[in-house]
Amino acid sequence: MSSSAPMDGEETPASAQPIFKEINADQTDEVVEIESACLSCFKTGTTRLLPTKIPFFREVVLMSFKCDHCGATNNELQSASEIQKSGIRIELLVKSVSDLNRRVVRSDFSSLTIPEVELEIPVQSQKGEVTTVEGIIERTITGLSQDQEKRRIDHPTEAASIDAYIERLRKLKEMEVPFHLQLEDISGNSFIENPFGLTTDPQLKTKHFTRTKEQNEQLGLYEQNHEDSHLLKPIAEDEWPIENLHGEVLQFKTNCPNCNAPCETNMKLTNIPHFKEVVIMATVCGSCGHKTNEVKSGGGIEPQGVRFKVRIVDKEDLTRDVLKSETCSLSIPELDLDVGPHALCGRFTTVEGLLVAMRDQLDGAFFHDSADDTSKTQMHRFLETFELVMKLEHVITLVLDDPAGNTYVQSLSDDDAEPDNRLEVEKYDRTFEHNEELGLNDMKTENYEEAT
Incomplete structure (x- = not known):
């Protein structure tokens, strides 16, 4: 039996209250405090829990522990989302001081690498956290600096090597030369901030990959045993047409x-x-x-990918029906706007509906409070231009690119003799990278009933 919305004057049931709110909202009342044992002095400290949402990402739980007896502190992050369908690899080219302030969300199943200084932080060597690029470097320096005074007495050679390496890490923060930060997470629940919102960031590369059997087992995901497969009875076609x-x-x-x-x-x-x-x-x-x-x-997935180019000139173009699949990416070349397939889910709407969804996500989820003045000015200017597009004061081209071929844009002409001149449809053969992203390269289509 479906529940109805509360009437005026009634309180919303606690079970229907929002659990995860926006990270830039006032969340003081949402913090939960519990007593916890301190692992340093074994006395009682306080752990504070805050469920929140990270813009352009997903739900997380922030945990902060503090012991008033010995001063020990600890900050952790736990993902509140389900394990994603695929793992994720993110590579950031750090070129300026502003890049050091980019937010980084790490789960417990993420690893970090900075090739320029041969730094590698393996999986589960550190707890999940919300930090910045500079925070990662500083935390590494803090970890290496522990027990250095004692090490200089007992093992002076090793201490000197660690001091030299710490100096290399400090030079990274001075931005004398650019460096790469590589993050890999088999659970798919890690994230590096794109300060441009939905616009393409040339310094940030994201790629999803299919997990191996060992990686699935590391996450607690196990495949069905082939010996038990006979217990599953398929539903006959005439039983559920x-x-x-x-x-x-x-x-x-x-x-x-x-x-x-x-x-x-x-x-x-x-x-x-x-x-x-x-x-x-x-x-x-x-x-x-x-x-x-x-x-x-x-x-299923079509034999070829499809690319639609819609020239938006008048209101009639805004009313075109659009079926955007979850594998379709969007772009507007005139605005240098590129929206990946994971930013907007699959939806059945109109061209105007897609534009409104992109604008709302840019305006509603941007880091208004923490962004620097330059980023705020750029975003404000971009949103003003976007409003002119919505008023048809700028002619743009909306490009929908779906390697799976499951996207459709309505043609305004039903007569083949008079084609729709403002709609261009192109079918193309997928590349190896497209098939890898769709999981087709590892798919067995012949003799699949045989155990591998």
Whole structure:
């Protein structure tokens, strides 16, 4: 039985209250304090927990411990999101002092490398944390400096080598030469800030990869044993025909992607004219009012990728229906704007709806409080230009590139003799990198029932 929204004057149930709020909101009342044992003096200290959201990323829990008896402190971060479908590799080229202030979110399953100084921080050698590029370097220096005084007496040669290495790390903060920060996380729950929001950052490269069996087991994910596969009975086609799902709206309980409060998702299988079968999922949160309209492809990956170029000239172009899959990236060359497939989920909307979603995500999730004046000015200027685009005072080209071929843009002309001159459709063969991103290179399509 679905629950109804509270009436005026009634209090919202605690179970429906948002759990994760924006990181730049006033969250003083959300901090939870619990008593914990101090591992240094074994007396009682205080641990403070704060569930929050990181813009352009996901939900996390910040933990801070302090002991008033011995002064010991400890800060950690735990991901509150599920393990992602793939791991992530992020490489940042640090060129200026402002790059040292970029936020870095690390999970417990992340490793860090700075090749220029041969620094490598392996998985689980440090707890997850929210820090900056400079904070990573400073924490490494602090760790190496421990017990140096005693080491200089007992092992002077080793101490001298460590002092020389610490000096190399300090020079990184002086930015005499650029260096690379490489972060790899098999859980996919790590992040390096892009100060340009959804715009492409030429210094930041992100790549997703398929985990190995050993990495899945390290995360506690185990594959089904082939010996038990006979216990699974497939559903016969006549027992659950797919036609029965057309026109029927299914509901299932889930959590709000914005505040994580309990809510319901409506799902419907439908056909897009001149395209294919898709699954549309819509969620409305009764707690924070957040709405989502997500689309999943009902078919497989197409033999070729597809690229749409829509020239937006008048209001008619803004009303075109668009089916954007979860593998489709967006770009506007005139604004140097590039939106990856993971920034906006799959959705069935219009061209105007896509533009509004991009603008809202840029304006709503940017680090307004912590950004420097230059970044704020650039973002403000960019948003002003974007508003002119929405008013059709600037002619732009919206490019939708989907290597899986599951994206569709409505043509304004139904007559093949008079093609739509403002819509360009191009099909192309995927590259090895595209197939790697889609997980096709490791897919076995012949004799797959045989154990490997």
